[in-house]
Amino acid sequence: MTTDVVTAASAPRVPVRGGGQFPVHRIYCVGRNFADHAREMGATAPASKAERGTPVFFMKPADAVVVDGAVSYPPGTHDLHHEVELVVALGRDAPAGELPVDAAQALVFGYGVGLDLTRRDLQAAAKAKGLPWDVAKGFDQSAPLSPLVAAADVGALAPRMLSLDVNGERRQQSTLDQLIWDVPEILHELSKLYALRAGDLVFMGTPAGVAALQPGDACVARLDDVLELRCHIRAPAA
Ligand code: MN
Numbered sequence: 001m002t003t004d005v006v007t008a009a010s011a012p013r014v015p016v017r018g019g020g021q022f023p024v025h026r027i028y029c030v031g032r033n034f035a036d037h038a039r040e041m042g043a044t045a046p047a048s049k050a051e052r053g054t055p056v057f058f059m060k061p062a063d064a065v066v067v068d069g070a071v072s073y074p075p076g077t078h079d080l081h082h083e084v085e086l087v088v089a090l091g092r093d094a095p096a097g098e099l100p101v102d103a104a105q106a107l108v109f110g111y112g113v114g115l116d117l118t119r120r121d122l123q124a125a126a127k128a129k130g131l132p133w134d135v136a137k138g139f140d141q142s143a144p145l146s147p148l149v150a151a152a153d154v155g156a157l158a159p160r161m162l163s164l165d166v167n168g169e170r171r172q173q174s175t176l177d178q179l180i181w182d183v184p185e186i187l188h189e190l191s192k193l194y195a196l197r198a199g200d201l202v203f204m205g206t207p208a209g210v211a212a213l214q215p216g217d218a219c220v221a222r223l224d225d226v227l228e229l230r231c232h233i234r235a236p237a238a
Contacts, residue, residue, distance in 0.1 A: 011199070012065045014089070014112065015147040022089055022109070022148050024062040025199030028190055029085075029116055029137065031056035033180050033205025037083075040208045046180060055181050055189050058133050060116075065201075066144040069231035073215045074139050077119035080213050080233070083206035084164035084172045084221045086157070087112040088183055089148050090200040099191035104184035107196060111154050113162065113227040114145040115219065116203050120212075143203070146221070146229035154226050157183065162207065165220045174207035176223075181205075 013021040032038040033055065035045035046052035073080060091109025099107070116137070123136035154160070158177040163170065176182075181189065186204065190196060213219070213233050221229040 009063060012063055012067070014065065014067055014145055016110070017147050017149045017153075023199050024065055024201060025197045027060040027062055027064060027143055027201045027203065028194075029058050029060060029203040030181065030186055030205040031058060033186075034174060034178050034207040035180060036174070036178070036208035037206050037210065040210070052180055055186060057190065057193070058137055060138045060143050060203075064138065064140060064143040066141050066231065067147075069144060069229070070234060071117065071141045071144055071231055072234045072237040073213075074117075074119065074141065075236065076135070076139075077121055079119065079121040081118045081120040081210045082164060082166065082171065082213050082219060083116040083118055083210050084162060085114055085116050085206050086162055086176060086204040086223065087114040087145060088187075088202040088204060090196055090202070091198050093198055094187075094191055094196040096195040097192060099188055099196065101184045101188045104187035104191075107187060108151045108183065109198070110148045110150045111157075111223070111227060112146045112148045112201075113221045113223050113229050114143055114203060115164075115221060115229070115231065116206060117142040117144070117213075118210075120210075144219075144229060144231040145201075146227050149227055154223070160224050160226070161222075163222050164209070166213065166217050171211055172207050172209035178207065179204065
């Protein structure tokens with residue numbers, strides 16, 4: 001019998017409304033998926049679907065997920081930003097390259113709402129030098145996430161309003177019909193690059209209004225009255 005030689009952390013689990021928990025395998029993220037956010041970041045937004053090219057993808061480690069809403073202000077930054085996002089939770093596998101758009105919805109277990117926390121100063125430095133975004137995006141506690149809700153209980157996404165309030169003030173909001181790439185299109189594009197697995201999460205990108213968070217801030221992210229994430233930013237861990 002072969003035994004582990006060290007004890008490693010196990011995969012994080014996200015509570016599911018109505019019971020059970022969702023084990024996290026990977027976290028994929030989409031950049032620049034709302035035109036208003038692309039513009040506020042200084043990028044050109046596509047004028048039409050025909051001009052949108054290919055989506056920007058990056059990843060966070062699975063254990064970046066925070067399910068209790070408590071985020072310590074991370075080290076290495078003076079400009080921690082919020083990005084409120086729809087999060088897609090996959091319930092089935094798809095081999096790489098074999099997921100047509102019209103079959104993609106069948107992979108979806110459910111949805112959550114989350115924050116793609118970003119060290120904006122490190123991201124700006126990486127962009128300026130043409131370097132990877134990992135340290136700006138893929139850090140500890142960078143993915144606070146609401147409980148998940150089954151897809152059938154969320155229904156059609158397009159008319160639903162994604163929003164983020166910080167200390168009671170609205171910072172970000174958009175309906176999901178403003179997504180440049182919708183959920184089946186994103187899963188199809190991801191499938192060209194990766195084998196998708198049950199347990200994968202996909203952060204779908206953020207609308208305009210990204211801004212800095214400070215220790216003591218309280219965030220409430222929502223998708224209408226269907227999904228809700230409450231989290232607070234604590235002082236840096238000692
Ligand atoms: Mn994002």
